[in-house]
Amino acid sequence: MMNYKQLYYFWNVAKVGSITRAAEQLHLTPQTISGQISELEASLGTDLFRRVGRRLELTSAGKLAQTQAEEIFQIGNQLEQSLKSGAASPELIFKVGVADAVPKSIAYQLLAPAITLAEPVRLICYEDKLERLFAELAIHKLDLVIADQPLPSELGVKGYNHALGKCGIALYAVPELATRYRSGFPQSLKDAPVLFPGDKVAMQAPLLRWFQEQGMSPRIVGQFDDSALMKAFGKAGAGVFAAPAIMEEEILKQHGAQLIGHASSVQVNYFAISVERRLSHPAVLAVSEAARRSLLMQKE
Known part of the structure; x- marks a missing residue:
């Protein structure tokens, strides 16, 4: 021992x-x-x-x-x-891994119901790359992973995907760039500098297809796995960037960026991934049930 x-x-x-x-x-x-x-x-x-x-x-x-x-x-x-x-009921520990591609405000919206349960809950959040989060989930070091894509079968990790919701994608930029590229959108983006999601971000492929559907290739000036870092570059005026449409008000307030237009055919999905096929952890249940009533489902 x-x-x-x-x-x-x-x-x-x-x-x-x-x-x-x-x-x-x-x-x-x-x-x-x-x-x-x-x-x-x-x-x-x-x-x-x-x-x-x-x-x-x-x-x-x-x-x-x-x-x-x-x-x-x-x-x-x-x-x-x-x-x-002398507490009769011990604190419930709820360990969650959040993929770095998931915006912090959306992660909060999804997880907030867990800390409003009647029984005391301590929420412990980890942010990391999906592969590492899935590995932690596999050895039961996490109760849940919040991700923008389902658990890949080729990883060999036993887990179950629980759809939380989806929302549309819009394109944003600082006021000077937004004014320049809003007129004639989306064709106006033909030569615009674009901050693009990284290879591991689920949004990348459908966003690239959307540009191709418009008959153009984006002029990518930077790629980012971390959505917060991409917004920071966008706030500095480095280029046009994509983000969930439901974040429009937040992006304006926090990043000083304005809406240019919607990428109509692009949606991002969010998943709660657990080792349970049938959810039983009280905090996981609270997250799943609240998500069904949340703005994620309403903003399809």
Whole structure:
């Protein structure tokens, strides 16, 4: 069985990046901390740290151990707080992975119902590339993944796609560019600088087809997997960019960009992906049921 005292020492060193600083915080000698970590590494059969100059860096095994240790001690803290407060019903942990292609405001709209349940819920969100999120889902480190595309069968991950809704796509730009390209839209975009979704973003292929249907190829000046980064470039006036039509008011307020026109045949879909065929987690159910009544379904 793992020695959790040794794991706790490792976790503290991993957080501060220094045996000396961890020893000061724990009121122990550096030799004690170092010895305990060496014993932990020996019991696990792998190095958790490597020394780079005077610094300690986590190995790949160390990074995995840090993540797992974080969860272990977080659960321990929750247990302690629950017992001290005499809480009858412990806090429900809801871990969600959000694809970086999903706009933050839409992720909020989809997930907000989870934190309005009668029972206390702690929502823990992670943003990452879809492949990494699907891998975390496969080993049950996530309860749900919010994505703009379904789980690909070729990944070999056992999971189920639950459609949350869809909405149309529009094109935006800062006022100077919007005024220039709004007249004669969509043909006006023929030579316009365009900020395009990246190869991993589900919107890319249908948006490219839409341009082809208009008889032109977009003059792409940048490609972005991260929708927030693309909007930041758009806000700076680097080019025309696409985003869900339901975000028009938000894009005007936050990014100073105006609507140019709608890409009529392009829609983006959103999915909740879980390891459950039949949803049972209370927070997942709340997300799914609220999405059916949300503006995503109404803005088709």
